[in-house]
Amino acid sequence: MRGLRLLRASAALLGCLGVLLLSGGTPAYAHTALNTATPAPGSKVGTGTSVVELTFARLRPGTTPKVGIVGPDGTEVSVGRPVVADASVTCAAVGPLPAGVITLTYTITAADGDTQTNAFQFEAADDAKAVSAPAACKGLKLTAPVVDTGDTIMGLGRTTALAVLAAAAAVVVGGSVMAVRRKRGPRPAVTGEEATW
CATH class of the missing domain: 2.60.40.1220 (Immunoglobulin-like)
Structure with missing residues (x-):
C-alpha cells in the first residue's frame, strides 16, 4: 500500500509540474x-x-x-x-x-x-x-x-574589422604584460630598517 501511495504522489507531482511548465510558456506568445x-x-x-x-x-x-x-x-x-x-x-x-x-x-x-x-x-x-x-x-x-566602396579589411567591413583588430591588440598587450610580470616574479618586501639605509 505504501508503494502505491508513493506512486500516486509522484504522478500528482509530475502532473503539477507539467501544468506549471505549460502555463509558464504562455508569456512567450x-x-x-x-x-x-x-x-x-x-x-x-x-x-x-x-x-x-x-x-x-x-x-x-x-x-x-x-x-x-x-x-x-x-x-x-x-x-x-x-x-x-x-x-x-x-x-x-x-x-x-x-x-x-x-x-x-x-x-x-x-x-x-x-x-x-x-x-x-x-x-x-x-x-x-x-x-x-x-x-x-x-x-x-x-x-x-x-x-x-570596397573599403574592407580581411573581408570584413572597415568598422567591424577595426573593432576586431582593437580587441585582438588589447588581448595581446594584456597577455604580454601578464607574461612579463610572471617572469620577473614577486617583488621582495621592503622592511622599515632596509628603507632607512
Missing part, C-alpha cells in the same frame, strides 16, 4: 513575431530588389527595428536607416543584392520591452524578377543605403 516579409523567407527575388519590408505584431511604440543583410560570401550588404510605416511595418532601402543565398537579420523591441534578434534567408538571382517596393513602403522617405 506576447513576444513580437514576424508576420510577413518582402522578400519572404525562402523566396527567390531579383538582385535589383532595392527595398525590404518587415511586418511585425506588437512592436514597442517609439522603437525602430534594426535590419542587417549579409550576402552568400559573408560580406555585408548596405542597408539604409529603417523607417516604421505604422505601428507594425518596417521598411528599409538596401544596396545591390549579390546573387546567392542572402541572410536578413532583424533586432526588435517587443511590446513587453524584450529585445529579440532573429534571421531568415532568401535567394537573390540575376534571372529573377526584382521585387517592387511594397505598398506600405511607397511614399516613405527611405534613407539610401551607404554604398560600400
Whole structure:
C-alpha cells in the first residue's frame, strides 16, 4: 500500500509540474513575431530588389527595428536607416543584392520591452524578377543605403574589422604584460630598517 501511495504522489507531482511548465510558456506568445516579409523567407527575388519590408505584431511604440543583410560570401550588404510605416511595418532601402543565398537579420523591441534578434534567408538571382517596393513602403522617405566602396579589411567591413583588430591588440598587450610580470616574479618586501639605509 505504501508503494502505491508513493506512486500516486509522484504522478500528482509530475502532473503539477507539467501544468506549471505549460502555463509558464504562455508569456512567450506576447513576444513580437514576424508576420510577413518582402522578400519572404525562402523566396527567390531579383538582385535589383532595392527595398525590404518587415511586418511585425506588437512592436514597442517609439522603437525602430534594426535590419542587417549579409550576402552568400559573408560580406555585408548596405542597408539604409529603417523607417516604421505604422505601428507594425518596417521598411528599409538596401544596396545591390549579390546573387546567392542572402541572410536578413532583424533586432526588435517587443511590446513587453524584450529585445529579440532573429534571421531568415532568401535567394537573390540575376534571372529573377526584382521585387517592387511594397505598398506600405511607397511614399516613405527611405534613407539610401551607404554604398560600400570596397573599403574592407580581411573581408570584413572597415568598422567591424577595426573593432576586431582593437580587441585582438588589447588581448595581446594584456597577455604580454601578464607574461612579463610572471617572469620577473614577486617583488621582495621592503622592511622599515632596509628603507632607512
